[in-house]
Amino acid sequence: MKTQKQKPRFKYRPKVQKKGIKITGQWKPVTIDPNLFADEKLDEIVCFEELTDYEFVKSSKELKKGFKRKHGEVEEKLESDATSKSKKRKKQKAASEPLQESKTEDALLETEDEHEEFDVGVKSEDDGEEVTKDQLTQKVKSKKKRKKRKNKKNTSAEEDAPPPHSAKKSKNWSENALAHTSSKNADVSAWKNLHVPKVVLKALSFLGFTCPTPIQALALPSAIRDKMDILGAAETGSGKTLAFAIPMIHSILEWQKNQESGAAEGETEEEPTTSDVNNEIDATEKQEQDMSENEDVEQVEDNDDVVAENFDINFNDMSSSKSGTWGKESPLLGLVVTPTRELAVQVKHHIDAVAKFTGIKTAIIVGGMASQKQQRLLGRRPEIVIATPGRLWELIGERHPHLCNLRRLRCLVIDEADRMVEKGHYAELSQLLELLSEVHYNPKRQTFVFSATLTLIHQAPTRLLQKKRFQKVDKDSKLVSLMEKIGMKAKPKVIDLTRKQATVETLTETRIHCATDEKDFYLYYFLLQYPGRSMVFANSIDCIKRLTSLLTILECNPLPLHANMHQKQRLKNLERFAERESCVLLTTDVAARGLDIPNVQHVIHYQVPRTSETYVHRSGRTARASSDGLTLLLIGPNDVINFKKIFRTLEKNEELPIFPVEPNCMSGTKERVSLARMIEKMEYFNCKAKQQNSWIQQAAEALELDLDDDALIGGQQSEEDERIKQKSLKIMKKQLKQLLSQPIFRNLLKTKYPTQTGKLALPILPASQLETALLTISKQKGKKKKSK
Numbered sequence: 048m049k050t051q052k053q054k055p056r057f058k059y060r061p062k063v064q065k066k067g068i069k070i071t072g073q074w075k076p077v078t079i080d081p082n083l084f085a086d087e088k089l090d091e092i093v094c095f096e097e098l099t100d101y102e103f104v105k106s107s108k109e110l111k112k113g114f115k116r117k118h119g120e121v122e123e124k125l126e127s128d129a130t131s132k133s134k135k136r137k138k139q140k141a142a143s144e145p146l147q148e149s150k151t152e153d154a155l156l157e158t159e160d161e162h163e164e165f166d167v168g169v170k171s172e173d174d175g176e177e178v179t180k181d182q183l184t185q186k187v188k189s190k191k192k193r194k195k196r197k198n199k200k201n202t203s204a205e206e207d208a209p210p211p212h213s214a215k216k217s218k219n220w221s222e223n224a225l226a227h228t229s230s231k232n233a234d235v236s237a238w239k240n241l242h243v244p245k246v247v248l249k250a251l252s253f254l255g256f257t258c259p260t261p262i263q264a265l266a267l268p269s270a271i272r273d274k275m276d277i278l279g280a281a282e283t284g285s286g287k288t289l290a291f292a293i294p295m296i297h298s299i300l301e302w303q304k305n306q307e308s309g310a311a312e313g314e315t316e317e318e319p320t321t322s323d324v325n326n327e328i329d330a331t332e333k334q335e336q337d338m339s340e341n342e343d344v345e346q347v348e349d350n351d352d353v354v355a356e357n358f359d360i361n362f363n364d365m366s367s368s369k370s371g372t373w374g375k376e377s378p379l380l381g382l383v384v385t386p387t388r389e390l391a392v393q394v395k396h397h398i399d400a401v402a403k404f405t406g407i408k409t410a411i412i413v414g415g416m417a418s419q420k421q422q423r424l425l426g427r428r429p430e431i432v433i434a435t436p437g438r439l440w441e442l443i444g445e446r447h448p449h450l451c452n453l454r455r456l457r458c459l460v461i462d463e464a465d466r467m468v469e470k471g472h473y474a475e476l477s478q479l480l481e482l483l484s485e486v487h488y489n490p491k492r493q494t495f496v497f498s499a500t501l502t503l504i505h506q507a508p509t510r511l512l513q514k515k516r517f518q519k520v521d522k523d524s525k526l527v528s529l530m531e532k533i534g535m536k537a538k539p540k541v542i543d544l545t546r547k548q549a550t551v552e553t554l555t556e557t558r559i560h561c562a563t564d565e566k567d568f569y570l571y572y573f574l575l576q577y578p579g580r581s582m583v584f585a586n587s588i589d590c591i592k593r594l595t596s597l598l599t600i601l602e603c604n605p606l607p608l609h610a611n612m613h614q615k616q617r618l619k620n621l622e623r624f625a626e627r628e629s630c631v632l633l634t635t636d637v638a639a640r641g642l643d644i645p646n647v648q649h650v651i652h653y654q655v656p657r658t659s660e661t662y663v664h665r666s667g668r669t670a671r672a673s674s675d676g677l678t679l680l681l682i683g684p685n686d687v688i689n690f691k692k693i694f695r696t697l698e699k700n701e702e703l704p705i706f707p708v709e710p711n712c713m714s715g716t717k718e719r720v721s722l723a724r725m726i727e728k729m730e731y732f733n734c735k736a737k738q739q740n741s742w743i744q745q746a747a748e749a750l751e752l753d754l755d756d757d758a759l760i761g762g763q764q765s766e767e768d769e770r771i772k773q774k775s776l777k778i779m780k781k782q783l784k785q786l787l788s789q790p791i792f793r794n795l796l797k798t799k800y801p802t803q804t805g806k807l808a809l810p811i812l813p814a815s816q817l818e819t820a821l822l823t824i825s826k827q828k829g830k831k832k833k834s835k
């Protein structure tokens with residue numbers, strides 16, 4: 048008699064296997080302290096279970112084998128009673144399926160490879176689960192095989208083929224910005240006297256960068272010819288990234304040349320000390336010990352490998368550092384530290400673009416992405432690392448061999464330096480700087496420090512000015528303090544190209560004063576009236592979450608970006624934002640600094656930022672590289688203090704223009720937004736109550752307690768209550784749909800435009816078709832001047 052097997056908790060999902068994981072264990076519930084969910088951060092989790100065991104599927108070949116086996120089985124079965132035509136047809140179908148499936152798998156692996164840097168491993172450290180060494184080995188092996196296959200395909204490589212690192216292209220918003228100007232073969236004679244290496248000139252020509260920006264023209268000779276440290280302040284979007292990237296590349300090329308020629312006169316001074324070498328050896332030994340379980344597997348794998356595969360983790364390579372060759376040949380030479388992960392990704396792309404023909408490798412080390420993958424990237428010994436402080440410090444702490452001897456660094460860049468050294472921020476950066484200026488001190492290392500607000504001085508409040516002991520901070524003392532914090536010892540070249548107002552001349556700044564609860568109306572009004580690429584900044588994640596729901600209900604398709612999102616989603620949303628011509632990015636200040644998204648037309652400060660620096664950087668996401676842009680401040684009663692403070696600090700003498708709003712349009716706007724707000728509130732509370740009640744019920748069940756209805760949020764609702772609620776929600780949604788389908792500016796249409804042949808043959812938003820936000824404001828300015 049057959050016994051019925053117990054059903055597995057989760058069904059086997061072939062989709063998961065295709066992605067590279069084969070489930071060999073079981074899903075088991077994990078007990079979690081319900082208090083953890085008091086914090087809203089985890090309120091989207093429905094259940095939490097652990098998978099006791101799994102395997103990485105080695106390669107698509109294996110999958111194909113699996114499919115072949117299945118295919119074979121089907122064939123045998125079919126052959127045994129292969130008489131009827133219908134069975135033959137089945138056989139043909141079965142034969143074609145495996146082929147199709149293996150093709151899909153191949154395509155999947157290709158994309159995985161292409162998006163490698165953005166890919167967050169299924170079992171990443173950040174998900175709180177470990178990748179076992181076996182699995183890591185298998186992963187490396189399958190990757191190598193994939194690469195081998197790829198290499199075979201690409202044997203007919205062009206002569207001028209770019210170096211290996213640039214062959215892999217991952218999609219990125221900064222590529223749009225770089226491609227935008229790309230004319231492939233521009234005249235770069237204007238860069239002539241700046242000591243830019245020829246290979247870099249070739250890349251600049253390829254990018255269409257015909258002449259240097261002012262900050263580049265001033266920084267390059269001092270950094271390249273005079274080997275000076277640079278403190279650079281220049282407005283947002285003025286090309287500061289290349290002002291440090293080009294000298295860094297030059298320095299690395301020079302080092303490589305010295306190594307090749309063997310002259311290395313200066314290099315001998317920079318040879319690692321005995322303790323440095325010991326550190327490296329210790330670290331390598333530690334890593335080897337960690338991996339010793341897999342030694343046999345690894346050995347076989349290395350024998351299987353061709354030389355071209357050596358960029359992957361190669362433990363033989365690591366062990367060669369024992370004899371000193373590894374450390375000498377490929378040390379870390381350039382390090383860029385940025386405040387956000389997105390900025391690190393972008394800086395890498397900008398550096399890669401100008402290093403295109405140099406063969407210099409770069410890697411990103413940031414939080415929120417799989418640490419194992421980043422360690423593997425470091426294993427390729429990139430000359431340049433672009434990192435955020437937390438993850439970098441973590442890997443230095445773990446003594447990754449490539450990060451062991453920072454004394455050999457030629458260039459250190461602190462991007463957005465004023466933010467990075469702010470009190471209470473980036474403790475890891477202080478530790479790193481301490482390490483660099485003491486144990487790993489190298490007098491020959493160049494330090495580049497850049498920001499648009501490096502020399503911004505705050506106007507002290509009058510009450511402080513009146514105090515006797517009060518010491519006024521001026522530009523010089525601010526820079527001295529910054530140098531101390533960074534540990535810069537030599538006298539740097541200070542380049543300050545910022546204006547008193549700190550914002551860009553091509554930026555038009557506007558404002559609307561309103562009550563706090565009217566901000567939604569004006570925001571929606573602006574977005575509807577002036578489509579285009581708009582970034583909306585708010586001061587808190589909660590505010591961004593609410594606005595995302597509200598604008599989604601209003602069918603504006605906003606994209607959110609904040610620190611509580613999964614890193615992969617953050618990057619995806621940035622990419623999408625840069626791809627769409629008309630789109631809204633709702634973000635916190637995580638996107639305020641450095642991001643270079645092409646053609647952002649509007650920046651809306653939904654809440655006035657807390658500091659002048661943040662105002663300058665947020666506003667600087669538009670009007671970049673001499674293009675025009677507009678900012679709109681929505682100033683509620685709570686924002687007035689910050690607004691006044693910022694405008695005093697930035698010495699904005701001219702009265703900031705009020706953004707003109709068509710009063711006829713506001714009633715329609717308010718009607719829609721008010722209804723959408725009611726829907727949003729109802730959905731929010733419904734969802735929250737359901738989630739929390741579900742947890743309370745589960746916890747009570749686990750503790751075998753009888754649950755009182757009062758313990759549940761909103762009490763135990765009767766089905767009837769719930770039905771009524773759902774019905775009214777449905778009605779509201781229908782109403783809103785109806786409103787959204789009609790032209791919002793009905794009154795305006797009636798008065799301004801007659802109907803033609805009984806039908807309204809006009810766009811839904813007439814004003815948006817007629818003028819841009821910038822044109823509206825310049826018209827208003829013109830009118831004011833005339834009336835004077």
Ligand SMILES: Nc1ncnc2c1ncn2[C@@H]1O[C@H](COP(=O)(O)OP(=O)(O)OP(=O)(O)O)[C@@H](O)[C@H]1O
Pocket residue numbers: 224225228255256257258259260263281282283284285286287288289498499640641642643667671672
């Ligand atoms: N010489 C040049 N010619 C043309 N475009 C350039 C040049 N240098 C840089 N750019 C482009 O200008 C844009 C802004 O550059 P970048 O992001 O380096 O500005 P930034 O000064 O660092 O801005 P932020 O202060 O906001 O970080 C980029 O799209 C970059 O590709």
